[in-house]
Amino acid sequence: MMTARLRCGLVFVLLAGVALTGCSGADSVDRGDVNYEKYTAKQIYERGEYDLARNAPDRAANVFAEVERLYPYSDWAKRALIMQSFAYHEAKDYESSRAAAQRFVDFYPTDEDAAYAQYLVALSYYDQIDEVGRDQRLTFEALQALREVIERYPDSEYANAAKLKFDLAFDHLASKEMEVGRYYLKRDHFTAAINRFRVVVEDFQTTTHTAEALHRLVEAYLSLGLTNEARTAGAILGYNFRGTEWYEDSYKLLTGRGLTLEAVGDNWLRQVYRQMLKGRWL
Secondary structure (H helix, E strand, O other): OOOHHHHHHOOOOOOOOOHHHHHHOHHHHHOOOOOHHHOOHHHHHHHHHHHHHOOOHHHHHHHHHHHHHHOOOOHHHHHHHHHHHHHHHHOOOHHHHHHHHHHHHHHOOOOOOHHHHHHHHHHHHHOOOOOOOOOOHHHHHHHHHHHHHHHHOOOOOOHHHHHHHHHHHHHHHHHHHHHHHHHHHHOOOHHHHHHHHHHHHHHOOOOOOHHHHHHHHHHHHHHHOOHHHHHHHHHHHHHHOOOOHHHHHHHHHHHOOOOOOOOOOOOHHHHHHHHHHOOOOO
């Protein structure tokens, strides 16, 4: 995803008319032994586009870097810098992509492509989030970088995409808490499981995992004999998620023991229930 100007500028030249290819020969260019000082910034930039078109993003990134090195104060250098970040990202060299994009934001904070550069910074983290079980540091980094896009460039074409990815990354964190909570629950470590599910209910209410977290709380609290907490969790389920399988399962568990689904006692879930009724939760 790029700005309109970059999309128009990224014309993939696949014919022999590309200056560097025509002058040096395709084979020598592929070996990377081109003397770039002989060519203009525009010619080198077009060579980078050519390499992108040939599915050689790592080579393209190096070519775009030559524009920045040889013509550091030109408009071509500015355009090449953000294309360098894009090419590195295509090559899955996320650290180099992030570094180039961050340089663009630092050097050209008011440029029309600054929003895209900031978005590339965020993507360099986001596109490494692949498995729930991995270290969640990258997810936190992605959330922070995506928030930068949303807050600094709210009117850009990337704000909506950043919001969507922010929600998905947020959901990813909730998934991690649920995974660990289920692990503890299966091994009858009920207090440890409750702590994980509580995080989901209190900190990740807007994710898709809240209903299951409440049901798991019903299971865990019933196992500990804490019926007030279990009934209150069931009441929250009934108020917000009555049409889900999680509510049905909790309803069977509670009523099967002669318990009603209502907020009772003085516990953290009762506070959540009060907030919910006042319209400040979910």
